[in-house]
Amino acid sequence: MSKFDDIRPFYDEEVNDALQSVSKHPMMKALMRFTFPDRDDSFWLEKLENVHSIYDFQSKVIYQTVLQILEKSSEGLSTSGFDKLDKNTSYLFISNHRDIVLDTSLLNLVLFEKELIMTSSAIGDNLVGKKILHIIAKLNRNFLVQRSVSIREQLSSSKTLSDYIYQLLTEENRSVWMAQSEGRTKDGNDVTQQGMLKMLAMAAGDSSLIDFFKNLKIVPLSISYEYDPTDALKMPQLIAKSKNEVYVKNKNEDFKTIISGVLGQKRRIHLHAGKVLDQELDCIAHQFENKNKQLQAIAQIIDKSIIGNYKLWPTKYIAYDLLYKTNQFSDRYTEEEKQLFERRLEMRIKDSDETLRKHFLEMYANPISNKMKYEQKSTV
Known part of the structure; x- marks a missing residue:
């Protein structure tokens, strides 16, 4: 027994048994089918049987999962x-x-x-x-x-x-x-x-x-x-x-x-x-x-x-300009990028709810405000 047993990850010798105990759980099946979309279940079940350490699990399984996430929901x-x-x-x-x-x-x-x-x-x-x-x-x-x-x-x-x-x-x-x-x-x-x-x-x-x-x-x-x-x-x-x-x-x-x-x-x-x-x-x-x-x-x-x-991606500059009703950073984004962001804002926030709109824009704009504050401090 260790004083860290309540909080620690698995030891490597515990990994395979833990995996086998959940390999047929619906959530694990969903994770594996997302990770290996072009393979049948026998492929990943066999892969899990050969995982005997956390490094194995991270490098053979989770690494592939994150690559799939990036491919399906990001542009890099x-x-x-x-x-x-x-x-x-x-x-x-x-x-x-x-x-x-x-x-x-x-x-x-x-x-x-x-x-x-x-x-x-x-x-x-x-x-x-x-x-x-x-x-x-x-x-x-x-x-x-x-x-x-x-x-x-x-x-x-x-x-x-x-x-x-x-x-x-x-x-x-x-x-x-x-x-x-x-x-x-x-x-x-x-x-x-x-x-x-x-x-x-x-x-x-x-x-x-x-x-x-x-x-x-x-x-x-x-x-x-x-x-x-x-x-x-x-x-x-x-x-x-x-x-x-x-x-x-x-x-x-x-x-x-x-x-x-x-x-x-x-x-x-x-x-x-x-x-x-x-x-x-x-x-x-x-x-x-x-x-x-x-x-x-x-x-x-x-x-x-x-x-x-x-x-600071274009979305941050767009949000800042919309929030403060300015064109200060208009050279940091295109009209198309602005329209895409405004469409996202419209889909998530009702036009009549000014409070929600303000909070939404601040979420994107605050990193710019904070960076500007630090830059001003360093020049003083």
Whole structure:
């Protein structure tokens, strides 16, 4: 028994038995038929029988699944920054978060193709309540963030999570993916939660905070979709937030969001791996002695990298001009691209609902507003 058993992925020796236990489940059948559309069931059943490790499952199955997703629902994936990473080094990717499944899946596809160390990825236990989803997550090297524990248990749960992430990075030489804040960003404002960094630092022990974070080799990751396939689904939560109301999810809302994210049209996608945080952390150590100030400064550095390296597709510029009734960025998009975006807006938002329209446009436009703010700060 390990103190990590409640949150860890499967060990390799557990993989085949776990796969065989779900190979004929309707959801697994649907996944395999999507992944191998031109093959009969015997093909993938035999393939699953020969999977004996998480790497096998990711490279022989999930890699093919993500390629199918890209082929059917996108116009291609581009990358930058990954050539500066070392193939034998594990990194902590701290990322903006748009899609429950795709963000990590696309990162691991890139890491696999570039022969870099693939990640173990954090996922909230609220997303894997069904046994089949829990098993698939563990097969795909996900570890659980326990969000359903009581307030009394939260401190212990956070310490266990922190210790596990530190073990993955420093003892197992396994890269890790974490979202910069809890849950997906709904409004396009990508902000690193200081609480997430505090959780990571729980494993620091007596080490200096800066030395600890340098040892994690943090890589800020910017993920940008030209179209957010779940944009309309995020509207009710944004409206509730604007009214200071508590938003209660429908029973199958998370599952519907997962399917929409996977199958919905994304057009172009870009992933940028920022520079490993190193000298910036040294500067923070010289500037601040207070740990809270240091954590705040680290969060700001991550934000600056994610926002600064976020790919601004034409949809972002169109939304900005529509939102602020300007032609400031009209040279960044074509009339055809504008018409396509306006048609998407009309299909998702009723003309009479100005509040929904505003939130929808802000979701796409805020990355531009935030980048402009950071550029203005750097010139002051």
